[in-house]
Amino acid sequence: MGTRQNTALARALAEVPGPLPTSGVIHIAIPHTDRFTIVGNHLAQHPDLSCTAVGIAVRIQSLPQGIEVGIKALAARCREGEKRIAAALRELEAFGYLQRVRDRLPSGRFITRTVFCNQPTALVHPRRPAAPQHTAAPAPHPAPAQAPTSAPAPAQAPAQVPMPAPATATAPAPAPAPPPEPDTSAPPPVPPPPLLSAHPAPLFVPLVPPPTAPKPPPAPLPRPNEPTPELDRAATALLSDLRRHAPQFTLSETDIRHLVPGVAAWLERAAHPDAIRRILTTDLPHPLRHPAKLLKHRLTALLPPPLPGAHDLTAPARPRIAVTPFQNCDGCNRVFRSPTPGHCRDCREHRAHRSEATRTAA
Incomplete structure (x- = not known):
């Protein structure tokens, strides 16, 4: 008896379009017809959110409107503890998916509303109002000019305009009617401005990072400062010999010519060929x-610094400290420090005082 085979899975794999990958995940996409939630890749593949935060966000997004999503309520529904759920909610708040807004009821009591946005980036750049709002504004303007013929109902004005038009051409009565009509036509244009000004204002501005910037260009391949034929020949031989040590590195002549400057830069910096070969393979x-x-990346990212010179390896010379020698005072034979022999400080002061007294007496 052999191992039981899952024939349904085998049939599903056979229906996957294109060749199956040799590694990685294989997706079998079966369309949902009920009980499903749409989750954007910006949340499912968020680079800075933990998997716990992503799972909590998907769970909240799948719940119906008005369900309690506090820490204790989620802990009762999920297997994670309250600490992990609280940390996940803080992550979602930091990236704008979740917001807690304080609101005041008509009774004066304050409540906290939990708002979950499935696409917070759309709130940073709100959509502009649709085109029909701009086309609806001119409609009230032609109505007052044709309103004198249909005062009872403005909706019937367009139907009655073509019929009484020739009859009113001879009657001077409609002339004084336009002054009061602008007063009635003024209110219709007033409502659109407040609606347009209040519509784009978002409820909150989430802390959502901007879209990821394009990756910087890769670093260029290093080159020797002083290229020589000897360096070029040694680098070419090292690259051509790599396939003896690692069959995966059977390079073409074009690849070898492209990588020769990088190996030459290593050899110029006194890197041993065996060390280069070991690092690359x-x-x-x-x-x-x-x-x-792979060779280009390693030659660029692992380039060693130049060897220091002999003068860089010598220990710095210590500064010489001049030591003042000891001297014996000629007057009192006391020991003192001085570069030259003579008298100590007390003897000098005594001799100066005595000489000053002699001059005063004279």
């Missing part, structure tokens, strides 16, 4: 799809 990914790109 160890710890390879499986499977290795682009060997030339």
Whole structure:
């Protein structure tokens, strides 16, 4: 007896369009007809949200309107504890998916409303009002000019305009009627401005990071400061010999010519060929799809610094401290420090005082 096979799965895999990948996930997409929730990839693949926060966001998004989504309520529905749920809610608040807004009821009591937005980036750039709002504004303007013939109901004005038009051409009575009509036509244009000004204002401005900027260009391949034929020949030989040590690096002549300056820069910095070969061929990914790109990345990212010179390795000379020698005072034979022999400080002061007294007496 053999192992039981899942024939349904085998049939589903056979219906997957295109060749199946050799590694990674294989998607079997069966359309939902009921009980499903649409989740954007900006949430499902958010680079800064934890998986717990993403799962809590999907759970909240799938709940109907008005369901309690506090920490204790979610802890009763989920297997995570209250601490993990509280941390996940803080993450969702930081990125604008969840907001807690204080609102005041007509009775004067304050309540906290929990607002969940499935696409917070749309609130940063609100959509402009649709075109019909602009086309509806001119409609009230032609109505007052034709309103004198139909005072009872403005809706019947367009139907009666073509019939009484020739009859009113001879009657001077409609002339004084236009002054009061502008007063009745003024109210219709008034409502649109407040609606347009209040509509774009969002409820809150979430802290959503801007769209990810394009990646910076890759660093260029290093080149030697002083290229020589010897460096070029040694680099070409090292790259051509890599396939003896790692068959995955069977490079073409075009790849070798492109990578020669990078290896030459390593050799110029006194890197040993065996060390270069070991760095380039160890710890390879499986499977290795682009060997030339891997070599270019390693030659660029792992480039060693130049070797220091002999003068850089010598210890810095210590500054010489001049030591003042000891001297014996010629007057009192006391020891003191002085670069030259003579008298100490007390003897000098005593001799100066005695000489000053002699001059005063004279």
